[in-house]
Amino acid sequence: MHTELTRRNILSGLVVGAGTAVLGWDPQARAWATAPGPTSGIAQVPALDGTLVLPADPSAFTEDFGHLFTRQPQAVLTPGSVNDIQAVVRYARNNAIPVAVNGQSGTGSEDRASHSHYGQALVEGGIAIDPKPLGTIHSVTAGIADVDAGVTWSTLALRALESGQTLPVYNDFAHLSIGGTLSVGGLGGTSQRYGSQADNVEWLKVVTGTGELITCSRTSHRALFDAVLVGGGQYGIIVRAGLRLIPAKSTVRSVEFTYTDRAAFLRDSLAVMRAGVADDQNGYAEPQPGGGWTYRLALGLFHSPPAQPGTAALQAVLSPQATPGPSADLPLRDWLLRFDPNWAALKAAGFWGSKKPWLMMFVGAEKTPAYLDTVLGELTATQMGPGPLRISPMDTRSLTRPGFILPRCTANEFFEVSLIRIPAPNHPDTPGLLAQNRRFYDRAVALGGKRYLVGSVPSMTRADWRAHYGTRWNRLSALKRQYDPAAILTPGQGIFG
Structure with missing residues (x-):
């Protein structure tokens, strides 16, 4: 369970065991205010169900699975609800603060790491979102699982087996979060037949870069659905997904x-x-x-x-x-x-x-x-x-x-x-x-x-990315402007920045 961040917690400036709570953002200093005092010009943090803090452990959320970069976020959101993610994204947009979801929360947490090897999920000076609290399997029924984005593939696979079902595609290292993997694709040994894990998604709930929560699929908000899957976190944050299941052999x-x-x-x-x-x-x-x-x-x-x-x-x-x-x-x-x-x-x-x-x-x-x-x-x-x-x-x-x-x-x-x-x-x-x-x-x-968006390719330039996406570049640039107009989401990918 997470520690709730109440208005009293914010004003006292501390959340025990979590780090120093933030009062608001000082746009002049480009830094968080952490104690009561003159608030003129301070953008107050909205009320949250979870916590938004300066991490107590300086190493937390500074690295990803690749361990090639160290980048220090200025604050970490441990969401108590999807509403928290919406509120913080809106807040970040209004204050030009970059945001990224990073499943790696310090030493020993690689089992729930984000699918990032070259700093893609890191956010220097911004807000890192810990997806682990969004870890509920809401239902497993015939042919589909309804899961939060912070659930790992291994957890879902074992639950699905209880009903005689399995995932069409299962990656070799399956202790990754579902949301992080869907943002890059997700390949496995059955991909020759079933494609990627992203090909087996029925619907998504996504928080866009404007803080809007949208349910999208092949028949509803199709442009967002197509953009977010294998989108490198550029157009929205996946918070929940409907995933296809198939009958399992024993x-x-x-x-x-x-x-x-x-x-x-x-x-x-x-x-x-x-x-x-x-x-x-x-x-x-x-x-x-x-x-x-x-x-x-x-x-x-x-x-x-x-x-x-x-x-x-x-x-x-x-x-x-x-x-x-x-x-x-x-x-x-x-x-x-x-x-x-x-x-x-x-x-x-x-x-x-x-x-x-x-x-x-x-x-x-x-x-x-x-x-x-x-x-x-x-x-x-x-x-x-x-x-x-x-x-x-x-x-x-x-x-x-x-x-x-x-x-x-x-x-x-x-x-x-x-x-x-x-x-x-x-x-x-x-x-x-x-x-x-x-x-x-x-x-x-x-x-x-x-x-593949996963991996370590140094010195990727805007020209490299344009060449990579080819004829899709202009369309993707337009979708970026539509769904993340302040360009705050997942800057570590370096695609549009």
Whole structure:
């Protein structure tokens, strides 16, 4: 439970355990007033159900999951209601104070972190909104879940299983907030069939940059619905969502195949996707101690015994170069949480709090070999750490949200090439890794590729963003002016500023 911020709390200037409460904003000093006194010119903070304070812990809300930047918000809102978010956004607009939702509230809170790796969710000198209090699953009925934006995907998935349902798309690290992930898309091993998590949203409740609360969907306020999903937090704050659910199978057969021939790996990856013979599909490149790379195709076949998975259909599309690896049947619940031991081991070894310069690019299938020549020709195991290098095929037709800007490709096929870097905490050259990311980004763009909004691409200019969005740039700029006219929302993305 949160501490309520009453008018008495504000005037006393303190909320025990939460930090120093703010009385109002001094526009001349561009700073908060925290004690009673002359109030001429001070913009009084509206009455709230939650708290708006100067954080007691200076490190709280200063970093995101990537740990590459430190930016200090001047105040933190712990909302007691959606009304608080509306009130604070209106207040911020009137006083030209930037606002961002940041699910990372200090050391040890990465399990509910925002989907931000390069300062996108940080707000220097502004107001950070903690989404965790908005953490209610309102209902799970046949085919749909009604949830607050602060709920994590793992929490919802486990609740849905109680009714024999599951999420169409589930990300590898599922302890992220739903609102933060929907703002960038949300990809997983079933995205070849079901698209992104944002493609499986029925409706949203959004607080715009004017403080208005709007319910939007494909049939109501469609422009806002399309803008907010995969919108990088630029047009509104997602506070509640209706998410599609599907019937769950009870069991997953996990199978793997390894390759030394990259061309065969890429060919089989596409063949599996085209034939639809696996329910969950991911591919990986793994460095070898003596140099070079091997490739791994990791698949999940969903079934409910006594029915058996379609392994024969899978084998029929694979090439002779595919070497079978381990296979196991897992309960669906265990499958959904299968990466948790890996994340726990990284935390225990001190990697989780290290700098993580991830890079996620989309490259047309026909251009992927040339891109991998560049990336794998330069990348080393030390530069990756224990993090995976994912190479997974996608079909443009499964990604229906306009916010996804997709690469030039033939036959609607492209690969997601993601460097999930987790270098050692004492890695000596983080700037060098970021410069390498920029080179890899430029190479992908030269091949017609596009970026995923998650990741660390340094020195993105207005020209870079215009080139990224292409013909959609003018339309998105107009939507920004409409829904966030003071340009206060999520400035860390740097798209329009």
